[in-house]
Amino acid sequence: MPVDVTAADMERLDTLVTTRRRIRRGTPLYSRGDRFTALYAIRSGFFKTRVTTNDGREQVTGFQMAGEIMGLDGIVSDLHTCDALALEDAEVCEMPYERIEDLSREVPALQTHVHKIMSREIVREHGVMLLLGSMRAEERVASFLLNLLQRLHARGFSEAELVLRMTREEIGSYLGLTLETVSRTFSRFAEERLIEVRHRHVRILDGRGLEAIVASANGR
Amino acid sequence: MPVDVTAADMERLDTLVTTRRRIRRGTPLYSRGDRFTALYAIRSGFFKTRVTTNDGREQVTGFQMAGEIMGLDGIVSDLHTCDALALEDAEVCEMPYERIEDLSREVPALQTHVHKIMSREIVREHGVMLLLGSMRAEERVASFLLNLLQRLHARGFSEAELVLRMTREEIGSYLGLTLETVSRTFSRFAEERLIEVRHRHVRILDGRGLEAIVASANGR
DNA sequence: CGTCACGTTGACTAATTTCAATAACGGTGG
DNA sequence: CCACCGTTATTGAAATTAGTCAACGTGACG
Numbered sequence: 280m281p282v283d284v285t286a287a288d289m290e291r292l293d294t295l296v297t298t299r300r301r302i303r304r305g306t307p308l309y310s311r312g313d314r315f316t317a318l319y320a321i322r323s324g325f326f327k328t329r330v331t332t333n334d335g336r337e338q339v340t341g342f343q344m345a346g347e348i349m350g351l352d353g354i355v356s357d358l359h360t361c362d363a364l365a366l367e368d369a370e371v372c373e374m375p376y377e378r379i380e381d382l383s384r385e386v387p388a389l390q391t392h393v394h395k396i397m398s399r400e401i402v403r404e405h406g407v408m409l410l411l412g413s414m415r416a417e418e419r420v421a422s423f424l425l426n427l428l429q430r431l432h433a434r435g436f437s438e439a440e441l442v443l444r445m446t447r448e449e450i451g452s453y454l455g456l457t458l459e460t461v462s463r464t465f466s467r468f469a470e471e472r473l474i475e476v477r478h479r480h481v482r483i484l485d486g487r488g489l490e491a492i493v494a495s496a497n498g499r
Numbered sequence: 500m501p502v503d504v505t506a507a508d509m510e511r512l513d514t515l516v517t518t519r520r521r522i523r524r525g526t527p528l529y530s531r532g533d534r535f536t537a538l539y540a541i542r543s544g545f546f547k548t549r550v551t552t553n554d555g556r557e558q559v560t561g562f563q564m565a566g567e568i569m570g571l572d573g574i575v576s577d578l579h580t581c582d583a584l585a586l587e588d589a590e591v592c593e594m595p596y597e598r599i600e601d602l603s604r605e606v607p608a609l610q611t612h613v614h615k616i617m618s619r620e621i622v623r624e625h626g627v628m629l630l631l632g633s634m635r636a637e638e639r640v641a642s643f644l645l646n647l648l649q650r651l652h653a654r655g656f657s658e659a660e661l662v663l664r665m666t667r668e669e670i671g672s673y674l675g676l677t678l679e680t681v682s683r684t685f686s687r688f689a690e691e692r693l694i695e696v697r698h699r700h701v702r703i704l705d706g707r708g709l710e711a712i713v714a715s716a717n718g719r
Numbered sequence: 720c721g722t723c724a725c726g727t728t729g730a731c732t733a734a735t736t737t738c739a740a741t742a743a744c745g746g747t748g749g
Numbered sequence: 750c751c752a753c754c755g756t757t758a759t760t761g762a763a764a765t766t767a768g769t770c771a772a773c774g775t776g777a778c779g
Contacts, residue, residue, distance in 0.1 A: 330625045330626070330628070330629050332629070334714045334715075336629065336633050336634075337633070338625075338628055338629040338632045338633050339632075340625050340628050351617075351618055351621050352618065352621055352622050352625065353618070354614050354615055354617075354618035355615045355618035355619040355621075355622055356622075360622050360625065361625060380607070380610060380611065380614075383603075383604075383610065384603075384604045384605075384607065384610065385604075387600070387604065390600060390603065390604065391600065393614075394574050394600075394613075394617070395574055395575045397571075397574075397614070397617040397618070397621065398571055398572060398573070398574035398575035398617070399575040400621055401571050401572055401575075401617065401620055401621060401624065402572050402575055402576075402580050404621065404624040404625075404627075404628065405550045405558075405560050405572065405580065405581060405624075406550070407624075407628055408550070408558055408560055408624065408627055408628065408631060409550050409552070409556065409558040411628060411631035411632050411675060412558045412559075412631050412672065412673070412674070412675035413556050413557070413558050413672075413675065414556075415766075415767090416766075416767065446724090446725065446726085447725075447726065447727095448725085452632065452633075453632070454632070455631060455632035455633065456767075456768090457767075457768055457769080458725090458726080459726095459727085459728085459767090459768075459769085460766095460767060460768075462726060462727055462728080463727080463728080463767095465726095465727095466727070466728080478725085478726075478775090478776075479725095494554045495554075635734075635735095636734075636735070666756090666757065666758085667757075667758060667759095668757085668758095676735080676736090677735075677736055677737080678757090678758080679735090679736075679737085679758090679759085679760085680734095680735060680736075681758095682757095682758060682759055682760080683735095683759080683760080685758095685759095686759070686760080698743080698744070698757085698758075699757095
């Protein structure tokens with residue numbers, strides 16, 4: 280919450296968070312079909328969200344880290360429509376949705392903030408659609424690495440190094456590729472001295488090179 | 500606006516729509532970079548939205564019809580991040596965003612409604628990600644047809660017949676396929692007596708058959 | 720110290736794109 | 750009202766990309 284809020288407002292906003300919850304690695308914060316009651320702000324840890332279908336299809340829709348908000352999918356139908364799973368031990372703030380609605384009416388800055396969070400998620404998903412609909416495997420993987428890097432950097436981590444919290448299979452699901460293609464693409468990038476990969480540790484040797492791959496833009 | 504609103508509320512909600520705008524076929528309702536000022540409710544006509552990148556890539560992010568809301572992408576940054584183009588002559592109601600925020604605070608039913616619209620869009624996009632990330636060409640095209648059909652049916656049109664408002668290329672962009680693949684897939688469906696295609700007129704002969712294709716679910 | 724999940728790599732296959740040629744509309748203006 | 754032009758759609762063949770199947774490493778963890 281940046282923006283102009285009075286001290287009185289701040290006091291009210293403090294009442295937004297009722298609970299902190301610890302989520303152990305591998306366990307769900309919420310699952311498809313769960314009753315929607317709250318939004319969650321990640322304090323620490325790393326999540327993936329995924330949609331699943333009855334016929335066994337699965338798609339990772341995003342990876343979330345500290346400071347990001349989860350649960351927006353549940354508002355429309357009062358039920359969650361996707362799963363949120365912790366990829367490492369995590370802690371979240373639970374913000375009961377009713378309280379968010381009530382407070383939003385009293386604190387316009389909060390109202391605007393909530394709208395922007397939802398709009399940002401819509402715009403983010405547009406970007407994923409662009410990636411899935413128009414990029415080739417190398418472009419997708421380069422784009423994925425640069426995106427993670429940028430978000431980690433914004434949180435004070437290195438610009439040139441990262442530890443993947445997810446498996447090749449999860450990356451593949453997110454990018455619409457098989458785990459083998461993800462692995463091979465990492466290897467190719469390593470051969471070309473764009474990155475160094477050791478398991479889940481990735482060091483960026485040539486960020487510009489990765490950007491060039493994304494911008495190569497055949498665009499179907 | 501379904502839900503419980505008093506007569507007094509209704510009167511207020513009437514002031515939400517300030518202008519009706521006619522959009523001629525082929526022209527934008529808004530474009531990337533335009534200042535965001537309002538949301539739009541489609542009264543009649545048919546739109547596509549697309550994201551574009553500086554390097555010339557393009558992705559159709561959706562097709563919108565009467566009753567649907569456009570413009571949510573602009574809230575986060577006060578600028579539109581995608582283009583909305585009329586695929587046929589259309590009419591929209593312009594709802595100034597400031598007024599939406601103001602009224603939302605006074606009419607909780609409107610507040611909830613706005614949140615649900617945004618959440619619904621997020622969930623819709625999850626579905627598109629699933630399609631783009633995990634379906635094969637036939638599944639995507641079948642899924643696309645069934646989705647259009649269902650939405651048209653909900654508006655009183657036939658369940659078994661539709662007129663496409665968009666080109667094969669636009670369908671392809673939306674589905675992450677080339678226009679040739681879309682065309683070939685239509686032809687294959689026609690051969691299999693699932694549909695009849697004459698240019699943009701499509702008649703569904705075997706809806707169950709199309710559903711079976713979607714549910715075939717290899718899931719990558 | 721062994722087991723199991725995760726990751727890499729290779730060979731082969733299948734799906735989709737690309738390139739190219741042709742056909743069929745539909746809107747526009749004579 | 751008809752003819753023409755440009756856009757849109759279809760279809761084929763070749764090329765390419767990514768997927769599938771399979772074998773083998775390797776590390777983390779109990």
